[in-house]
Amino acid sequence: MEFVVISLLNGLSFGTVLFLLTIGLSLTLGLMGIVNLTHGALFMVGGYIGWTVAVQLGLNYWLAVLLGGIVAGLLGLCIEQGFLRNLYRLMNEQVMVTVGFVYVLSNLSLWVWGGIARSPFSAPALSGSLPIFGFQYPIHRITTIGIGVILAIGLWWLQEKTRIGAIVRAGMDDKQTISGLGVNIGRITYLVFFFATLMVGIAGVIGAQMLGVNLAMGWDILLLALIVLVVGGVGSIQGSLAGAIVIGLIDAFGRALFPQLAMFLMFLVMIVILLVKPTGLLGKEV
Amino acid sequence: MENKKLITLVFGTSLILVLIVSLLLAGACAPAAPEAKGPIKIGALVPITGGLAHYGPHSIGGINVRLDEAGWKFKDRPIEVIFEDDASFDEVMALQKARKLVELDKVDVLFGPIASSSFLGTETYIDVVKIPTLAIGYRGELVEWDKPGWDFATRGSLAQQTYQAGKFAYERGFRTCNTFGADYETGYQGCGAFVDGFKSAGGTVVQMEWLGFGIADWGPYLAALPDADCTAVIHYGAEMISFVKQWHEFGLWNKQPLITLDTSTVSEPVLNDFGDWALGLLAATDYHWSLNNPINNKFVPAFEAKTGMKPDTTSDDAYTATSFFLAMLEKTGGNTTNEALREALFGLKIDAPAGTCTFDGEKGYTIKNTLVVEVQKIGGKLQYVVLKEYPNTTNPGYYTKP
Numbered sequence: 001m002e003f004v005v006i007s008l009l010n011g012l013s014f015g016t017v018l019f020l021l022t023i024g025l026s027l028t029l030g031l032m033g034i035v036n037l038t039h040g041a042l043f044m045v046g047g048y049i050g051w052t053v054a055v056q057l058g059l060n061y062w063l064a065v066l067l068g069g070i071v072a073g074l075l076g077l078c079i080e081q082g083f084l085r086n087l088y089r090l091m092n093e094q095v096m097v098t099v100g101f102v103y104v105l106s107n108l109s110l111w112v113w114g115g116i117a118r119s120p121f122s123a124p125a126l127s128g129s130l131p132i133f134g135f136q137y138p139i140h141r142i143t144t145i146g147i148g149v150i151l152a153i154g155l156w157w158l159q160e161k162t163r164i165g166a167i168v169r170a171g172m173d174d175k176q177t178i179s180g181l182g183v184n185i186g187r188i189t190y191l192v193f194f195f196a197t198l199m200v201g202i203a204g205v206i207g208a209q210m211l212g213v214n215l216a217m218g219w220d221i222l223l224l225a226l227i228v229l230v231v232g233g234v235g236s237i238q239g240s241l242a243g244a245i246v247i248g249l250i251d252a253f254g255r256a257l258f259p260q261l262a263m264f265l266m267f268l269v270m271i272v273i274l275l276v277k278p279t280g281l282l283g284k285e286v
Numbered sequence: 287m288e289n290k291k292l293i294t295l296v297f298g299t300s301l302i303l304v305l306i307v308s309l310l311l312a313g314a315c316a317p318a319a320p321e322a323k324g325p326i327k328i329g330a331l332v333p334i335t336g337g338l339a340h341y342g343p344h345s346i347g348g349i350n351v352r353l354d355e356a357g358w359k360f361k362d363r364p365i366e367v368i369f370e371d372d373a374s375f376d377e378v379m380a381l382q383k384a385r386k387l388v389e390l391d392k393v394d395v396l397f398g399p400i401a402s403s404s405f406l407g408t409e410t411y412i413d414v415v416k417i418p419t420l421a422i423g424y425r426g427e428l429v430e431w432d433k434p435g436w437d438f439a440t441r442g443s444l445a446q447q448t449y450q451a452g453k454f455a456y457e458r459g460f461r462t463c464n465t466f467g468a469d470y471e472t473g474y475q476g477c478g479a480f481v482d483g484f485k486s487a488g489g490t491v492v493q494m495e496w497l498g499f500g501i502a503d504w505g506p507y508l509a510a511l512p513d514a515d516c517t518a519v520i521h522y523g524a525e526m527i528s529f530v531k532q533w534h535e536f537g538l539w540n541k542q543p544l545i546t547l548d549t550s551t552v553s554e555p556v557l558n559d560f561g562d563w564a565l566g567l568l569a570a571t572d573y574h575w576s577l578n579n580p581i582n583n584k585f586v587p588a589f590e591a592k593t594g595m596k597p598d599t600t601s602d603d604a605y606t607a608t609s610f611f612l613a614m615l616e617k618t619g620g621n622t623t624n625e626a627l628r629e630a631l632f633g634l635k636i637d638a639p640a641g642t643c644t645f646d647g648e649k650g651y652t653i654k655n656t657l658v659v660e661v662q663k664i665g666g667k668l669q670y671v672v673l674k675e676y677p678n679t680t681n682p683g684y685y686t687k688p
Contacts, residue, residue, distance in 0.1 A: 210532070214337065
């Protein structure tokens with residue numbers, strides 16, 4: 001029983017990080033048709049900013065979360081406004097440019113923060129452990145799950161119950177019609193891009209509680225995000241959440257029960273989804 | 287008719303150009319002729335970017351400090367070092383840079399690369415061009431034990447230190463153990479030798495687990511961990527740091543003491559990031575800056591003055607490789623032909639910061655001291671303290687994945 005509970009908590013906490021990581025990617029691909037492979041590097045930059053604020057400067061952890069998000073969001077906006085806005089519908093060019101930015105951001109991070117990997121960090125109040133079925137379980141993982149639940153509800157409400165959410169959903173279905181109705185779709189798209197990269201920066205600081213921060217994580221975490229995107233589907237909060245939970249749980253139980261097959265299991269799920277439902281569990285056509 | 291002449295002219299010119307280019311390339315690829323004059327060149331493949339970038343400054347510092355001591359020359363010939371970035375784990379980049387150093391820069395010896403994947407990318411090329419290559423980093427697991435090629439494990443093998451750590455664990459009172467090892471050669475050698483040492487002392491192994499790269503969350507492994515007196519782990523990069531942190535977070539620190547089989551990733555700056563809960567961590571290594579011998583007593587302040595950092599195992603490796611090279615030149619009288627340098631290395635004995643090192647030509651690796659250390663608080667900072675020193679350790683064997 002304790003094994004099941006601990007693995008469930010592991011899966012949900014890791015799944016929450018994947019959810020925060022993938023929302024932005026799902027929205028930019030769904031609304032703007034942009035394949036933003038800089039997403040993983042922005043996760044890394046958010047994490048480094050958070051480390052600087054919370055560890056090096058010793059300031060409040062939640063301030064670190066906010067600043068990590070804002071810096072990643074602004075960087076993302078610069079990339080979109082300066083480069084990607086000229087490359088809509090040019091997928092090969094988008095891939096080349098965003099991959100280039102991965103190298104640029106990785107080497108800038110090396111220059112600023114050095115090559116040593118940074119240890120996982122959290123708010124002092126979240127640094128302890130709670131006894132669960134005789135097993136000590138980190139408090140920060142439980143709060144991460146809570147943050148994920150609150151954000152998922154908040155974002156669902158924003159998407160389903162607000163005018164801006166309706167415009168974004170309409171824009172994903174038919175950009176030209178919504179434009180014809182007088183909505184400034186250009187402004188909406190770059191706001192969505194900023195929001196997407198803000199979320200990935202926040203994910204970087206929250207994820208740093210488990211993963212730490214290091215120069216190589218941009219590529220590693222991007223791969224996981226793409227798997228979640230394929231499994232959950234593009235263009236909706238629900239899709240990102242579903243994909244993240246499925247992958248998080250498969251990772252947790254898979255590594256514990258079949259360690260040698262753990263990475264293979266994620267890809268197996270992705271292959272099955274591509275064969276059975278190519279748009280993902282809850283995705284839209286892109 | 288005119289067209290025919292034009293075609294013949296173009297074809298003939300192209301053929302001549304191809305011949306000229308081929309001759310030039312053949313000349314560039316030819317082994318370097320012995321130079322009576324001109325600088326002696328060292329080509330160093332070091333990780334300046336990528337996941338092992340923190341080893342780069344230590345490698346560069348170690349080489350530079352040793353050459354500072356030698357006055358950057360051997361007899362009347364200046365010594366030059368050309369550093370190239372192998373991008374850590376990029377075997378294609380490592381090979382490209384190795385080719386550039388050998389064929390364009392005409393170096394007399396290669397140092398590095400560090401990562402096994404980068405080494406594998408260059409191994410065949412090194413054997414084809416027959417350039418003596420001194421390791422910065424463990425290479426014992428990749429050496430052909432029956433006939434040393436051209437790549438030499440001047441650091442020795444990981445198994446040399448982890449075998450002793452296995453015996454130490456039993457002496458410490460642990461009777462059962464789990465192991466976690468990176469799922470490639472270094473993991474097999476490190477954990478294999480630890481288990482060998484532990485079992486030979488009388489211990490029992492409960493579980494050996496193999497870990498891939500790119501693992502973000504160790505929670506699933508820790509949830510399924512069986513009970514044992516201790517756990518030994520070998521992995522690299524950020525994965526190792528998050529493993530140790532999560533070991534503590536899941537309440538295993540006091541339940542199952544951890545032994546890390548190499549200190550290069552969980553370095554002292556990282557320990558001080560962790561905090562006081564890291565006290566008592568045991569580790570196996572082959573160097574620590576606190577060792578008291580004449581070479582190390584000179585090396586440590588010189589390295590700190592040059593880099594602003596305390597030297598670690600990589601710094602010592604780079605210094606030692608340079609010392610071996612200078613000793614090879616001494617033995618050959620300055621003859622830098624590949625065969626002369628290779629022969630000079632066999633049986634060579636030098637004093638290094640880690641102690642006396644003897645290169646065993648038959649086996650192709652270095653006999654050297656290894657250490658078991660423990661994290662303690664000295665002067666308000668966490669650091670490794672030497673608990674036991676094992677002099678002149680040899681490689682216990684070659685280990686594969688069970």
